[in-house]
Amino acid sequence: KYQRYVKDYLRCVKSVDDGIGEVLDYLDESGMTEKTIVMYSSDQGWYLGEHGWFDKRWMYEESLRTPLLARWPGKIAPGSTNDDIVSNLDFAETFLDLAGLEVPSDMQGRSLVSLFKGKTPDDWREVFYYHYYENPGAHNVARHYGVTDGKNKLIRYYALEGKLIDDWELFDLKSDPNELQSVYGSTDYAKVQKRLTQQLAAAQKQFGVPEDTDPGTARKPRQPRNQTRNKK
Numbered sequence: 415k416y417q418r419y420v421k422d423y424l425r426c427v428k429s430v431d432d433g434i435g436e437v438l439d440y441l442d443e444s445g446m447t448e449k450t451i452v453m454y455s456s457d458q459g460w461y462l463g464e465h466g467w468f469d470k471r472w473m474y475e476e477s478l479r480t481p482l483l484a485r486w487p488g489k490i491a492p493g494s495t496n497d498d499i500v501s502n503l504d505f506a507e508t509f510l511d512l513a514g515l516e517v518p519s520d521m522q523g524r525s526l527v528s529l530f531k532g533k534t535p536d537d538w539r540e541v542f543y544y545h546y547y548e549n550p551g552a553h554n555v556a557r558h559y560g561v562t563d564g565k566n567k568l569i570r571y572y573a574l575e576g577k578l579i580d581d582w583e584l585f586d587l588k589s590d591p592n593e594l595q596s597v598y599g600s601t602d603y604a605k606v607q608k609r610l611t612q613q614l615a616a617a618q619k620q621f622g623v624p625e626d627t628d629p630g631t632a633r634k635p636r637q638p639r640n641q642t643r644n645k646k
Contacts, residue, residue: 416463419462419468420462423460423462438452447487448487448488449487451484451485451486451512452484452485452486453482453483453484453485453505453508454481454482454483455480455481455482455483455502455505456480456481457470457502458470458471458477458478458480459476459477459478459479459480460476460477461477462476464476464592465593469553471546471548471553471555472546472555472558473544473546473558473560473562473569474593475591475593478542478544478562480502482500484526484530486530489530489531490530490531491532494532496529496534497564498529498538499538499539499540499541499542499563499564500526500529501523501542502523503521503522504524504526505523505526506521506523507521507524507526508525508526508527510525511525511527512527522621524538540563540613541561541562541563541610541613541614541617542561542563542564543559543560543561543614543617543618543621544559544560544561544562545558545559545623546558546559547626549573549574549575549630550576550630550631550632554575556571556572556573556574556579556581557571557572557573557574557626557629558571558572559572559614559618559623560583560614561610561613561617562587563610563613564587565586565587565588566584566585566586566587566603566606566610567583567584567585567587567593567610568582568583568598568607568610568611568614569582569583569584569585570582572626573629573630574629575629575632575633576629576630576631576632576633577629577632578627578629582596582598582599583596583598584597584598584599584600584603584606584607584610585597586606
């Protein structure tokens with residue numbers, strides 16, 4: 415099953431790569447390359463066995479980080495990289511900005527145009543907020559939320575299978591990039607934990623996240639199907 419899963423995944427990646435190549439070839443052939451902005455991204459990443467999981471949904475790095483590549487001839491330096499925290503919430507604002515249209519004040523993202531040009535605003539976001547709500551549900555992933563600044567990550571799990579819980583994890587992404595050892599509650603990380611806790615509260619206030627105290631109804635255990643034999 416693992417071999418089939420991984421090979422299907424890689425075939426999908428190869429197909430996407432081929433498709434992007436066809437689009438870029440068309441832009442070259444039609445003379446539109448120099449006046450076209452190309453952006454490539456996706457939804458969450460997928461586990462390929464990390465943490466014992468497949469699929470996605472958790473806040474661990476493998477499924478939290480997503481690809482984002484952009485090409486803008488004359489504006490984005492070829493081969494350059496940027497480590498600022500961005501989100502798919504920023505895409506719509508970016509497109510509006512590029513089109514010379516006003517960005518509505520109630521939109522939660524920000525235009526990436528300045529970052530594309532190599533100029534990061536002084537007030538750019540310092541953390542990324544994540545929230546997963548679907549539990550009880552088919553994937554049986556606990557409801558959780560958290561923030562990360564790219565160096566450390568704080569996660570709180572608060573509901574699972576119809577019960578409220580209060581489990582926390584804190585990871586040092588530099589010394590523990592695979593997120594295998596939580597340091598939540600460690601005196602060595604007390605300052606980091608306090609700062610991320612404050613940034614978590616600020617992010618929830620910014621996005622208007624309501625308090626979620628209804629754990630839902632636990633799923634009933636699956637009943638075995640009745641089996642009958644054909645009688646001669």
